[in-house]
Amino acid sequence: MKKIFILTGETSGDKLAASVVTRLKEINIDIEYLSVGGSFLNSIGVKSIFNLKEITYIGFTSVILNIFKIRKKINYTVEEIIKFNPDILFSIDSPDFTLRVAEKVKKINPKVKIIHYVAPQVWIWRENRLKKFKMFVDHMLLLFKFEKKYFDKENITNTFVGHPLLENNTISKIDVSKFINKEKKIISIFPGSRNSELNVLLPILIDFVKKMNQKSDNFEFYFHATHDNKSNCINILNKENLSNAQVISDEKIKHNILAHSLFAVAKSGTISLEISNLNIPSIIIYKINFLNYLIMKSLVKVKFANIINIINNSEVIPELLQNECNSKEIYNTVMYFLKHPDLMKKQIDICKKTLNEIKSESSSANEAAIILSKYIS
Secondary structure: OOOEEEOOHHHHHHHHHHHHHHHHHOOOOEEEEEOOOHHHHHHHOOOOOOHHHHHOOOOHHHHHHHHHHHHHHHHHHHHHHHOOOOOOOEEEOHHHHHHHHHHHHHHOOOOOHHHHEEEEOOOOOOOOOOHHHHHOOOEEEEHHHHHHHHHHHHHEEEEEEEEEEEEEEOOOOOOOOOOOOOOEEEEEOOOOOOOHHHHHHHHHHHHHHHOOOOOOOEEEEEEOOOOOOOEEEEEEEEOOOOOOOOOOOOOOHHHHHHHHEEEEEEEOOHHHHHHHHHHOOOEEEEEHHHHHHHHHHOOOOOOOOOOOHHHHHHOOOEEEEHHHOOOOHHHHHHHHHOHHHHHHHHHHHHHHHHHHHOOOOOOOOHHHHHHHHHHHH
């Protein structure tokens, strides 16, 4: 029986991997799987060698503070992969963890094919990494067409598979009437998937909600959480006694609630693509400690954090980062948009045009599964 080891580093990668494996099981059922994964892979019967929470560190200083733990996890993961002896190591995103593991595995067993899904953003920073990837990555799966030129330049085999968040614009038939107060307008809030992000952003976002409530009682706020951080979000929100704010974690319900939203406030990340794909106007927020910010600022070579802004070289979606990421600025920006529907429409129109240019013609999971299937056979 052929074997695939699936290597993820955080919740978003776990979710992407589960979609690919689900499709791969339809193509080829005669495959044995093992992983470093979370609840999504677990839900389709793929066992993980340890809990994904143990490696979801954020920021440079967090990595430095946990460097010995991370190194130990990397070495343990490599050992378990070598024991499993897979035909393919399928790594997804989180390159500072997954690709370090992949490089070590390739040195020990060159026969293992390394296929990486979600190419590292060399167009933002550290383009010199490409020469290193060339030594051990057999196939790079790209989410965006414009990335191809970077990998072609180093003769790294690559395929544009498209971004999974841009594929499904249909709304599930789940009845969300019991969740939605039809007399109020919905604002969706995405505070991040990691506890380190929640600790920084949730207090700011809760204060934003309070400011909105002082202005009007016409809004309902939905905090979109992952299964892993739902309880943490609920515990923090419960202390505030906000009657018009609640936490949701079910993926289908979250998608439906977002589709019914008037506006969204989101932590910088790929969730912005899903928001834009549903034609919901939004703003982007993010805040990290000052040392991390200085390090990151010295390394990045783009002006914006959001992919749509980067592609357009313009702040189509407002970005409130660092000092601007505070409840007052968020409140002022959201209220300004709500008072100017023409600005919301303009943002939606530009985002729609941009997304149409970067969508794939097929399913990202399907394209990735086809490539894996070719290597496995």
